[in-house]
Amino acid sequence: MISIWQTVVMYVPLLWFLRVTDGMPDPSQRDVLMLQEALRQTGGRVALTAAEQKLDAYLRQLKEKEMHNTQFPPAMHFFKAKSLIQRSSIFQVLKQMPKGGALHIHSFTLVSAEWLVKNVTYRPNCYICFTWDKSIRFLFSTSQPFPRLECFYWQLLENLRAKMGNPAEFDESLIQHLTLFTEDPEGDYPSQDIVWEKFQNTFIVAGGLISHAPVLKDYFYQGLMELHLDNIMYLELRSGLSQTYELDGTVNDKSWFIKMFQEVTDKFKEDHPDFLGARIIFSVNRAQSLNEVKAAVKEAIQLQKDYPDVIAGFDLVGREDSGKSLWYFMEALSLPAELGVTLPYFFHAGETDEEGTKTDQNVLDALLFNTTRIGHGYALVHHPVAKELSRTRNVAVELCPISNQVLKLVSDLRNHPAAVLMSEGHPMVISSDDPSVFSTTGLSYDFYEAFVGIGGLKANLGTLKELAVNSIRYSSLPAHLKNKAYAMWQKKWDAFISDLS
Known part of the structure; x- marks a missing residue:
């Protein structure tokens, strides 16, 4: 539970503690201010059990260690x-x-895109076409689908994959059409417009697979x-x-x-x-x-x-x-x-x-x-x-x-x-x-x-x-x-x- 002292601090007006002084600030005022800030933050008023406090101390130790690493993940692009x-x-x-x-x-x-490719695209009657803008589309059909504006030629994916020398590499190329993941995110997505264009296209690519009942x-x-x-x-x-x-x-x-x-x-x-x-x-x-x-x-x-x-x-x-x-x-x-x-x-x-x-x-x-x-x-x-x-x-x-x-x-x-x-x-x-x-x-x-x-x-x-x-x-x-x-x-x-x- 929150202590009586913490409860008092939460409700005592802040200005009461900040009395004007002639010299060095009162350390007790600093303690109160720091406590008030801690109580305001997300989770600041959550009471932790002894076991939770032990885990909390462990997490803080881990976090301090990660913050001192040369590579700090939150400061990097997520893909890296x-x-x-x-x-x-x-x-x-x-x-x-x-x-x-x-x-x-x-x-x-x-x-996950991996599941869509490695499960769904291996199902019977799955067709694929390659669009003029170097994207792909999928469709399930009992026969070869009719040409569309962006898809002039549909191929049965099962047949196409059989022709590939390295099916795993081909599958990875399909996954790339369903995600934004790249080794060079800054180079591949230099602006919001470019990343959003690829982002929105992934929904279209996935739609042909997912919309099949x-x-x-x-x-x-x-x-x-x-x-x-x-x-x-x-x-x-x-x-x-x-x-x-x-x-x-x-x-x-x-x-x-x-x-x-x-x-x-x-x-x-x-x-x-x-x-x-x-x-x-x-x-x-x-x-x-x-x-x-x-x-x-x-x-x-x-x-x-x-x-x-x-x-x-x-x-x-x-x-x-x-x-x-x-x-x-x-x-x-x-x-x-x-x-x-x-x-x-x-x-x-x-x-x-x-x-x-x-x-x-x-x-x-x-x-x-x-x-x-x-x-x-x-x-x-x-x-x-x-x-x-x-x-x-x-x-x-x-x-x-x-x-x-x-x-x-x-x-x-x-x-x-x-x-x-x-x-x-x-x-x-x-x-x-x-x-x-x-x-x-x-x-x-x-x-x-x-x-x-x-x-x-x-x-x-x-x-x-x-x-x-x-x-x-x-x-x-x-x-x-x-x-x-x-x-x-x-x-x-x-x-x-x-x-x-």
Whole structure:
């Protein structure tokens, strides 16, 4: 528990301690100031047991050692730092840590690219074509697909692979089309425009595989498995509920998608009783027209009414800097209030390093539209009013460190603006955004960057504990399921502490 002295410090006005003195400052004042700062940071008021304090001391020792290494992973591009992180003793602890829920992941990037290539592309009836812009497309079909604008010639992948002298090398080339990973990220992606172009293309490449109905069922199960292996017990997935197709070309609607998602989730929970479940945040691209978004909002209202246990709410996705602002869609986003219904929003907002633009204002507009959480919120620290509103309304920021770095918002994660938010104890959760594209799985890599890089030495086991609990606290789960989730997580946490003590 927090001591009586700490409680007093939390409530005694700061100025009372800062009395003007004629000479040297009073050391007791300095102690009080340092304690007040420590109490404000994320996890600062989390009471640790004796066993937790022991692990906390061990983690601090490891962190101090890593900070003195010649190569400090958070200061490097993730693609260059990944192998270093994998060898980190801190990372090994984080992999074992129960992390609660993943609240910000997009559906077409949930599963590792390796699984898509080494499992899905080896299935029968999988065709491939090579586009004029040196990309690829996939399609499942009982016969050779007709030529398309970007695909003049489709080849049966099974036949093409048989002609390859080195199938493993060919598979690796396919993986490269599904991820951004490269040995030279600075050289290959010199600007945000270039990295975003490749980023958006990975979704198109993956779409032909994932949208095949039989694949999608296996894909979601595999996605839940990859999360579960990283000690994650709950998922909120951003998805456009894309049309899926059968081998004969039949197209399934959004209801099929939702029912399939629910069935797969139920099956996974049956197979893994320590997994709580998954929900969908219905999402459409912010590049669409006002009328299209109006229709999508109306559709989201109906889908949530029909599937209240699955559909958590609505979001606009896609690159903010090149897309339309939230305010542009005011008429569409005001529809639920006009119709007298509730549709929770989970807006991407402030995923930009530009100040004073329409994109930059999205963090304010997201709050005006009563967003439940803020996706990324990179620009939030530049908006003191929005930051205060977010805090007072308990609107959590979904922090995705690796995404922000790879998409060139920040190079050295020690300089991420979330460091300010963490020092103030701002509502926050950690997530991975598009793990397959960034060559990660689960949340452990992002937790590492947040804990070691953004949080620095101030971040401790209490920080990790609060961030994990936050993923339940700020989830879309109803109260009774949150209580169940807390109990499940606490049991896992206690076992985690016991195993490492």
